[in-house]
Amino acid sequence: MNDRAETLEFQAEARQLLRLMVHSIYSNKDVFLRELISNASDALDKLRLASMVDKDLAVDAGDLHIAIEVDRDARTLTVRDNGIGMSRDEVVSVIGTIAKSGTAELLRQLREAKDAGASQELIGQFGVGFYAAFMVAERVELVTRRAGESGGTRWESTGEGTYTITELDDAPQGTAVTLHLKPADAEDNLHDYTAEWRIREIVKRYSDFIAHPIRMTVERPGSDDAPATTETVTLNSMKALWARPRGEVEPTEYHEFYKHVSHDWADPLETIHMRGEGTFEYEALLFIPTHAPLDLFSPQGRRGVQLYVKRVFIMDDCDALMPNYLRFVKGVVDAHDLSLNISREILQQDRQIRAVRRRLVKKILATVKDLKTDQPERYRTFWTEFGPVVKEGLLEDTDNQDTLLEIISVASTNDPAEPTDLAGYLERMREGQQDIYYATGENRATIENSPHMEAFRAKGYEVLLLTDPVDEVWVERVGSYAGKTLRSVAKGQVDLDTEQERTEAEAERERQRTEYADLLSWMSTVLADNVKEVRLSSRLTTSPACVVGDAHDLTPTLEKMYRAMGQEVPKVKRILEINPTHPLVTGLRKAHEQGATGDALAETAELLYGTALLAEGGDLADPARFARILADRLARTL
Template sequence: MSDRVETLEFQAEARQLLQLMVHSIYSNKDVFLRELISNASDALDKLRLESLVDKDLDVDTADLHIELEIDKDARTLTVRDNGIGMSRDEVVGLIGTIAKSGTAELLRKLRESQDAAASQELIGQFGVGFYATFMVADTVTLVTRRAGQSGGTRWESAGEGTYSVESVDDAPQGTSVTLHLKPADTEDNLHDYTAEWTVREIVKRYSDFIAWPIRMTVERPGEEGATTTETQTLNSMKALWARSRDEVDEAEYHEFYKHVARDWADPLETIHMRGEGTFEYEALLFLPSHAPLDLFSPQGHRGVQLYVKRVFIMDDCDALMPNYLRFVKGVVDAHDLSLNISREILQQDRQIRAVRRRLVKKVLATLTEMKAERAEAYRTFWGEFGAVLKEGLLEDTDNSETLLNLLRLASTRDADEPTTLADYVGRMKDGQTEIYYATGDSRGTIENSPHLEAFRAKGYEVLILTDPVDEVWVERVGAYDGKTLRSVAKGQVDLETDEEKAKTDQERKEYADLLTWMSEALADSVKEVRLSSRLTTSPACVVGDAHDMTPTLEKMYRAMGQEVPRVKRILELNPGHPLVTGLRKAHEQNAEGAALTETAELLYGMALLAEGGELADPARFTRILADRLARTL
């Protein structure tokens, strides 16, 4: 025994998580065993891979397995594997701290959650299931030795904020986790995890598909009252992706999904496919029913698991799935790849690129079928992942037509039911040649925008786009079914009848002097002041030229650290509004220059605020407005 014994404190957030675990944040405590078995399976996968890659690694891989051991008298349950094991530093780093982004958000959601299933779901998403052992155990002891190293490590904690670590000389290769279980009759522990049938039922329900044998030594009655022991394998070890769909029932698919995705909810859709010909592979993919918390995090999990001839290669193989399908979970088992293939080589491998194309086509075809035949399921999918799927319109030009047909977009036609682009085109008014859309932070902001006034008055449907990615994809795509995608806040709008156009031409002549003067007075803020054909009730609005970058896109680029030139926009005036007609009369009567300029500034500021924009000098705007209001009293 070495004298290297340390008592260390858990990271602050780990201590908080332990307290939540100990005080039973959800009712189904069986999660702890599933998590320990999954960790053991991962360790065996990693050892098999490392032994294939590193020919100098002296390890025996002839009988890789997971062993469960029950001691009823001592009230302990041990989960043991002969896998890759951990070094002392890995033990402290992986168990003593939670090195994951978003842990604070996890803790908040766990505290708020009153629903057992929802809490389980959160645990699975963050991969912190090891800590769930403290729901059923007073003390947890871990002994491990990394493959290829001579010394081992013993870790122990009662889950109260500290843990001890010591070096040991006689640890076998792999990892064993021993749970000193709480008394069976306490309120905190409804299941007796020293009961053989309980352990069997948990393994069957959650881990039957694990590729490695899960063994347990059990007692059986013998002759004349004596007992004998025998070692039994508790799981079937059948790789679901290698079996035909007829051989697998839905419950098996769902449990397999929960294992690979570390999720607690059933998947929304299962995709079981096989590729044959020059390059063979099997794939079992799943569309989740809810978005993970790290969906938009740069550090979030991406890709699917890659196996080669049933040998685990990597967990998050992003080379097999584009970023806009990062929510897809599952397994791809290829038959002809090199076992020691590196991530860099993998991304360039011709066969991997071919598989990726087929997987993407299959996922999109499944979504297309779901949209046509299972409307409610697709509604759920779109609510969870629609914003991510839109990213494909920027990344995947080969499938842009399919992706456009998968869109569900809010519109002014119906506040509750989104529309497809095809349905929008089918409802277009006679003579309408463009698909109108408006972008913004929220539906409320867009619906109250002056930009929509003429469209609403004349009965034109406008798409309402509120996801940040909408600002980009509509510009990139440009058109659908031969119809140009047109922003209601950019360029000139032509909704007028011939009679209205004649009236507008006359008004332009009447307002020419005012427009010239205002363009000069506001030259630092706008590129032009002109009359509007898109306003009916508001005095003014701010619009961009047809090919200008939108203010929202400017902000997005600056938030990402990219400097972009400031784009001056156009101020449009409503010639029928009393404020604008009054301003024209004041200008014609040579009113006081400073007061007239301030009125022009107020008009421009109100137009910015009406579209949800930001004032360059809010203090000046407020002062001028206050002075004007005071004069009316």
């Protein structure tokens, strides 16, 4: 052993999370052992897989196990594995830095959390397993050697801002985490983590299903005739939970297994235990979380499903088994008929794997559909957390599009508090109504205050209010539901009149078209750089103007989305509709008829167009010019 040591600082985010752990925000401290055992199990799985993939890797994978060692006098507890281990750089990367999407958002939410319970929930969503050790330890030491390397690394910290890294000439293969426990409370033996019965209880409760033996050497008291002895016992049953019949598994066992595979600290919202038989046998144990992970929308976010073959771990995050829009689903799939050295590339092409994927997806969607029907509160939780992601399936999973359309919920003008499904909208449609009307925007308030909504509100037509970015795309792609066209209130011409109303109003409309023909032609010329047409509106009741698109035009939001993704799309000119009954518009017509010309009249038209853009939440091409013209006009009124 040498003394090549250096002291480093934790990354700022890691330092803040450690401070939370050191000061014990989490009430159930027992889970620290679950987290360390779970990490050790992952390391053993990775070593076994590495030894199969790389036949030249000089490792001993014959007796993969986890050992728990206790020194009651020194008050230390060690969790040791002979798994894959870590290099020095990996230690710094994995422990000294939280290189994980969502860290900043987590810390912001933690600062805003009102109580310890809320903080616990957030920490659980993030999954900071190793750091849980600092809830019970005043100092943590880690010794590790990566499989195939000769030297090792020691990491040591009190969790107060710095850690020490020491290079070792030799170390056992794998990782040993030693906790120097905080002083014992004489009145609180429940948290004596050096007691054999306590360790047994925690392992049984949280880690009984771990596929590798968890061993501990225990003392057996002597007697007058025989000295005290020690023996090594295995603390877990090692029974694969997914292989057991559902009726034999307790809900608490499912919950603890979920926490093992997800590193979440909350119970799952729903458990799916299924078995496939016939030409291709498999078992699957899947979970729908209660909360969305913080990296749900990150390209680097983890997918949730692990692949096993005949109880042997093959790979994490198996994207061949789960579509991207169900990336939040956690769990395992154990296939019986695959090769142990299967690769991701082969899996993508495997006909049997594709068949399993189809069955898993149908089962998950059927489970959500049942929640919607039978347990609306649980469904509401699901949709609040995962609805925006599930709607991505309407773009990528045409096979299940009908089912997805049945389970989605959206806000609606029908009820400000309760969302609706599409079937509910159909039931409330007015007699003779042929279209399902929707509006898109950043939030409900912006949409409801948009000029596009005026005629629909006046006539009592229900409008779906879509505020997720994906909504802009799926409504266009899907196009219709149950034979009814999905139609934007901000596109095309709008005619909500009955036949009788249309007949009665036709003479007035013809008069307006004649009266406004010259103004419309002039405005189309003045605003030609911004709009492709100026026309009279049938959708406005109180606003002077609005901007709309042709039926098949890209929306401004979609234009922005495509450009943000680096795709060049042509600039789409939209249509300015003006309200012939509004005083501003009638005044503009009279001024034009009386021969007014020049910049003042053109600027009025420009202001009319700009206010229409702002009213729908759009962006002005030249905000400074708009503000100057408006200020000049206001000054003249004083």
